Amino acid sequence: MLNQPEMLEKATKEIDRVVGNNTTLLQESHIPKLHYLIACVREALRLHPVAPFNVPHVSTSDCTVAGYFIPKGSNVLLSRLGLGRNPTVWDQPLRFNPDRHLHEKRCDLSETDLRFISFTTGRRGCIGGELGTNMTVMLLGRLLQGFKWTIPEGMESIDLSTEESSMFKAKPLYAHAGPRLNPSLYFCIGEKQDLFVAAINNPYNAVEWALSEMLKQPEMLEKATKEIDRVVGNKTTLLQESHMHPSTSLPNRIPKRSSPPSPGDALQCPTSLYC
Numbered sequence: 001m002l003n004q005p006e007m008l009e010k011a012t013k014e015i016d017r018v019v020g021n022n023t024t025l026l027q028e029s030h031i032p033k034l035h036y037l038i039a040c041v042r043e044a045l046r047l048h049p050v051a052p053f054n055v056p057h058v059s060t061s062d063c064t065v066a067g068y069f070i071p072k073g074s075n076v077l078l079s080r081l082g083l084g085r086n087p088t089v090w091d092q093p094l095r096f097n098p099d100r101h102l103h104e105k106r107c108d109l110s111e112t113d114l115r116f117i118s119f120t121t122g123r124r125g126c127i128g129g130e131l132g133t134n135m136t137v138m139l140l141g142r143l144l145q146g147f148k149w150t151i152p153e154g155m156e157s158i159d160l161s162t163e164e165s166s167m168f169k170a171k172p173l174y175a176h177a178g179p180r181l182n183p184s185l186y187f188c189i190g191e192k193q194d195l196f197v198a199a200i201n202n203p204y205n206a207v208e209w210a211l212s213e214m215l216k217q218p219e220m221l222e223k224a225t226k227e228i229d230r231v232v233g234n235k236t237t238l239l240q241e242s243h244m245h246p247s248t249s250l251p252n253r254i255p256k257r258s259s260p261p262s263p264g265d266a267l268q269c270p271t272s273l274y275c
């Protein structure tokens, strides 16, 4: 959408129209009326699936799908790319074009006809469709409502290439965000500590308190700053992640599970490693 700013504008205008003014934050109850925003997320799911294939399944009985006979016991792998970018189903399949979903006036992200894969369908389909819709649409919606997004100065467009061995973006997204709401709303976001801001608010809170306490005891500030100067080495390099723990960078620190989580496992913040 950053590469096609008229889409950003259209989605933001829709949010402003539905939410009403710039003194209220987008709520779950607004989602069913945000058809264009939903169409944008559907288009992202179609064109950029999280993985090239769906999780494998085994057919439990003989069946025929689209004229193909699939015997009982077959391993079935649905290609997310093959479906979402199928030129016999989608006009100009490689073009990001939310308008193609608009006539459906959807208020969720499900796609039971499997023209692309969102939550799939049937007994092994995703159980979190409603929550997944709310989380994704709310997150994108609040990002658009809260900020005016532009491509950073000096960059022509956002690089949309993917990693060689995955569907993830090859380069992280850098974009410029300017506030566009009543300033009081940004504080209200922090106070509520809701699902979407907790991950931002916790680190912010810890840093604010640490700095405030250290300012009262400047010898601590000095000690910490000297440590940074010693570890980073000179004044021409900024502190990097690798300086926190010299021998390991972040991906190496993600603990590997030997078995799937069980119901008794303690709940842990999914972003704790990034703090």
Ligand code: HEM
Residues within 6 Å of the ligand: 054, 055, 117, 118, 119, 120, 121, 123, 124, 125, 126, 127, 128, 129, 131, 132, 133, 136
């Ligand atoms: C946008 C967000 C989400 C997307 C796109 C998504 C998509 C999917 C897909 C494609 C599957 C595989 C279905 C199949 O094999 O046919 C799946 C399975 C599953 N999802 Fe989600 N999901 C999302 C969010 C969630 C959430 C929020 C939850 C939990 C609250 C959840 C729980 C599950 C579970 C438990 C399964 C396994 C179901 C089974 O094998 O019986 N998902 N999801």
